[in-house]
Amino acid sequence: MTFVQRLNKKQALLLCWSLSALFTVFFMFFHWLDFMEEQKQHDQLADQIAESAAIAAQERIHNVLNNLIVLSKLIASQPEVKAIASQQQEAELSTDKMSHLKILLEEIKGAIVLIANRDQKVILLEDEYQGYLSTNAQEINYHLTKAMNDGQNIAFFYDKKTESSDIYAYIRIDDGPETIGAVVIDFSLSSTWQNLGKHSSKVFIANKFNEAMRLGTNNIKPINLIFSGHASPQAQTKATPPEASQADHVHRLWINANQSLHIHQTSQYGINVYRIPQLFKGRTKLVSLPISEHDGWQLLVFTDAENVFESLAKERDEALYVLTIILIFVLILDRFIRYHFTIQSLTYIDALTGLNNRTHLNLFLPHTISTHDRGEFNHLGVLLMDIDKFKSVNDTYGHDIGDKVLRMVAQTLKTNSRTNDLLYRYGGEEFLILSNGNDYDSLNAFAERLRLAVESMNEVKIYVPDGVTISVGVTERHPKEDPLKMFSRVDGLLYKAKKNGRNRVESEP
Numbered sequence: 001m002t003f004v005q006r007l008n009k010k011q012a013l014l015l016c017w018s019l020s021a022l023f024t025v026f027f028m029f030f031h032w033l034d035f036m037e038e039q040k041q042h043d044q045l046a047d048q049i050a051e052s053a054a055i056a057a058q059e060r061i062h063n064v065l066n067n068l069i070v071l072s073k074l075i076a077s078q079p080e081v082k083a084i085a086s087q088q089q090e091a092e093l094s095t096d097k098m099s100h101l102k103i104l105l106e107e108i109k110g111a112i113v114l115i116a117n118r119d120q121k122v123i124l125l126e127d128e129y130q131g132y133l134s135t136n137a138q139e140i141n142y143h144l145t146k147a148m149n150d151g152q153n154i155a156f157f158y159d160k161k162t163e164s165s166d167i168y169a170y171i172r173i174d175d176g177p178e179t180i181g182a183v184v185i186d187f188s189l190s191s192t193w194q195n196l197g198k199h200s201s202k203v204f205i206a207n208k209f210n211e212a213m214r215l216g217t218n219n220i221k222p223i224n225l226i227f228s229g230h231a232s233p234q235a236q237t238k239a240t241p242p243e244a245s246q247a248d249h250v251h252r253l254w255i256n257a258n259q260s261l262h263i264h265q266t267s268q269y270g271i272n273v274y275r276i277p278q279l280f281k282g283r284t285k286l287v288s289l290p291i292s293e294h295d296g297w298q299l300l301v302f303t304d305a306e307n308v309f310e311s312l313a314k315e316r317d318e319a320l321y322v323l324t325i326i327l328i329f330v331l332i333l334d335r336f337i338r339y340h341f342t343i344q345s346l347t348y349i350d351a352l353t354g355l356n357n358r359t360h361l362n363l364f365l366p367h368t369i370s371t372h373d374r375g376e377f378n379h380l381g382v383l384l385m386d387i388d389k390f391k392s393v394n395d396t397y398g399h400d401i402g403d404k405v406l407r408m409v410a411q412t413l414k415t416n417s418r419t420n421d422l423l424y425r426y427g428g429e430e431f432l433i434l435s436n437g438n439d440y441d442s443l444n445a446f447a448e449r450l451r452l453a454v455e456s457m458n459e460v461k462i463y464v465p466d467g468v469t470i471s472v473g474v475t476e477r478h479p480k481e482d483p484l485k486m487f488s489r490v491d492g493l494l495y496k497a498k499k500n501g502r503n504r505v506e507s508e509p
């Protein structure tokens with residue numbers, strides 16, 4: 001009899017559900033490991049995308065700005081510009097003089113904003129920049145001073161009112177070794193930044209005044225990305241109105257005061273990658289790259305790893321699919337086990353007493369005999385019991401009472417046996433026990449205990465006032481003995497017990 005065959009219904013169901021639970025736990029665990037691995041790979045990919053976008057953007061910005069500076073210097077060196085800068089009074093750039101510069105300005109798609117003299121007094125101001133001068137005087141002065149000292153300063157300007165962004169080149173005007181003023185040139189951004197931001201990442205530039213704008217094809221959108229202190233995102237951000245954060249997610253990225261940016265990793269290029277917990281479920285990478293030649297400029301590249309979520313959702317669906325199949329399989333197995341034990345009980349179990357029947361004995365006896373032959377246990381004993389004068393019980397009290405008595409005797413035998421004693425209803429009112437492990441003396445003691453237990457049954461006296469008794473034949477199997485011989489011997493011993501007066505045990509080794 002194999003391990004599985006030896007299981008009863010309860011044990012088989014327990015085994016089935018435990019194994020499936022174990023399998024589910026293992027499956028979930030390994031799936032979770034896969035999940036984590038995939039997430040890691042996607043994270044790395046997002047980091048790489050952000051880094052390469054940042055490097056590409058940085059390169060392009062350098063090229064564009066260098067060109068602008070070269071062309072701006074050419075404008076600053078024009079005699080008309082020099083002539084205006086050397087004046088003390090406000091002047092006008094006449095149309096015919098302007099035509100000299102026109103070609104150069106068209107080249108850079110720009111316009112002269114103002115020309116200042118050495119004392120930073122504005123000598124010429126284009127009409128459309130009147131507002132710019134009046135609202136940003138302090139900032140303009142800062143950039144003019146810087147340009148006068150360093151020869152040039154490229155300023156990124158963001159107008160909060162109109163939400164427009166511009167890049168202004170502040171260029172010193174020299175006359176020989178002498179500094180005579182500065183010219184400010186406005187560049188058209190949409191042409192300047194074309195091709196930037198074509199990739200999935202969003203590229204922003206932030207100035208030292210904590211203002212940022214998005215760069216991209218025909219899509220230069222400012223954002224209020226406000227960092228405290230310098231434009232470094234390492235610093236804690238300032239508060240921004242929460243309602244604004246819901247306004248337009250695509251073009252405005254509001255980073256609230258409680259969203260501090262933590263350095264996630266620093267790459268081999270010295271690029272800091274930040275994780276922003278509240279954006280895109282923490283998967284958004286912000287790469288920040290200082291643009292070193294420019295005062296406080298910071299290149300910011302956001303990459304949201306949306307693909308990660310798509311692929312993880314697929315993984316999750318797959319896991320749910322497998323778990324559903326496991327559940328269905330276990331439910332089918334559960335049904336099968338219950339069905340199997342119902343059929344088995346109909347085949348092997350005696351319906352009246354609930355004990356094993358003769359079919360069971362015939363089927364499993366060979367297994368018991370072979371394990372005894374292999375020496376897995378030393379003693380194989382057999383007890384054959386018969387209820388005394390049972391015919392008169394039937395005759396006196398009727399068949400129903402007879403049946404009741406049979407059930408009570410069977411129960412008494414069961415409660416007084418060990419779990420590995422095999423208990424059978426052998427015939428009508430005959431019971432048989434195959435007992436392994438008991439030596440001859442303890443086998444006799446066991447038989448005597450059973451006889452006494454039946455004799456002492458009180459409940460049976462409700463139906464049969466004199467009670468019932470059993471006669472018992474006891475023997476054990478000789479080494480390698482044919483089991484039929486053992487059964488015939490025990491049969492003879494039972495007959496002897498009957499003959500010697502009933503309610504007794506007769507035994508022979």
Ligand SMILES: Nc1nc2c(ncn2[C@@H]2O[C@H](COP(=O)(O)OP(=O)(O)OP(=O)(O)O)[C@@H](O)[C@H]2O)c(=O)[nH]1
Pocket residue numbers: 352386387388389390391392394398399400401402403406427428429498502
């Ligand atoms: N009520 C009931 N009686 C049964 C069942 N199976 C067998 N019997 C009866 O058990 C009785 C057996 O009687 P006998 O074999 O003559 O022997 P006895 O009366 O027990 O006498 P001894 O064995 O000599 O002590 C018969 O009357 C059978 O009808 C059963 O399932 N239910």
